[in-house]
Amino acid sequence: MLILVTHSPLLNCHMSHTARYVWSMYRFDLVADLYMLCFDLFSDYHKKQNTLAALHKKTLDKNPDEFYFKMVSSQLKDGVHVANKAKGTEEENTEEQRKVMRTQDIRYVEMKRVAEGKKIERLKSELHLLDADGKQKNGHTFYLDSKQEVADFDLASHLDTAPELVDRVYNRPTLHTLESQTIQGAVEPLVIKKLARQRKHQYKILSQRIDREKKMFVIGQKIQTRKDLHDKNKKVKVSKETVNASAVYKFEAKRKR
Incomplete structure (x- = not known):
């Protein structure tokens, strides 16, 4: 006062x-x-x-049957105009990604990604997933003397194992081992089904962890890109940001003195 x-x-x-x-x-x-x-x-x-009076007058003078191009890409929801996304446009960020980028630092995201990567490797070793994505498939080359030997080549007899076990890269016993030793492990159908269900569950967990690790990698890239944008150098946007990838910028090379 x-x-x-x-x-x-x-x-x-x-x-x-x-x-x-x-x-x-x-x-x-x-x-x-x-x-x-x-x-x-x-x-x-x-x-x-005066602004309110002008808007009120504009509302009274508006023709309700008049067409605006914005009507095609917007609609009224609870009394508020909401713009619809055009077909073919991709969402830049999911709600989960926005929440993590708002609340977490890039060091935390990288730490979680590394932890998920270690858990993935441990699960792969437990499941003997040797032909997983990201690893080169094993190859075995056999050298023969003639084309006839190549045509008559039988992989099962050459490896001295059963034809059903040829595709295995682990636990592939020879015919002599199969004949001389008894089968160890579960042989009852119920036990085998239970083990199969457990194995399927482990593969499901592995798939979820791989997906989570990819999401953490994308979120880390997006946070790092936002930090890089604070650089004062000139930059050109090469590609837009999507759910599965961060935006790509091309920075002008600056000579250091």
């Missing part, structure tokens, strides 16, 4: 000439500041009222 002290003879009688001059100038500044404050408030109020 602004209190303005007016001229008082009782106040002036106790002041020197210089003090009365300073007080009068201070009082003038207060009056000027109060005037400018009131002027700004009144101007802002009338400006807003």
Whole structure:
């Protein structure tokens, strides 16, 4: 609340000439500041009222049957206009990615990605998933002397194993081992089915962890890209940001002195 002290003879009688001059100038500044404050408030109020009146008049004069191109790509939801996404446009970020990028740092995301990678490798070793994506498939080359030997070549007899075990790269016993030793492990159908279900469940967990590791990698790339954009060098956007990849920018090479 602004209190303005007016001229008082009782106040002036106790002041020197210089003090009365300073007080009068201070009082003038207060009056000027109060005037400018009131002027700004009144101007802002009338400006807003004029804007509302113009919008109200525009609404009354609007033809309800008039067509606007924005009508094609927008609709009314709960009284609010919402723009529809054009067909073929990809969503840049999922809600999960936006939440992680808002709340977590790139070091945390990288730590979680590395942890998921270690768990994936451990699961792969437990499941003997030697031909998984990201690893080169094993190859075995046999050298023969003639084309006839190549035509008559039998892989099972050459490896001395059963034809059903040829595709295995692990636990591939020879025929002599199969004949001389008893089968170890589960042989009952119920136990075999139970083990198959457990193995299927492990593969499902492995697939989920691989998917999670890929998501963490993409989120880390997007956070790093946003940090790189703070660089003052000139940059050109090469590709847009998508759900599965961060945006790609080409930065101008700057010579270091």
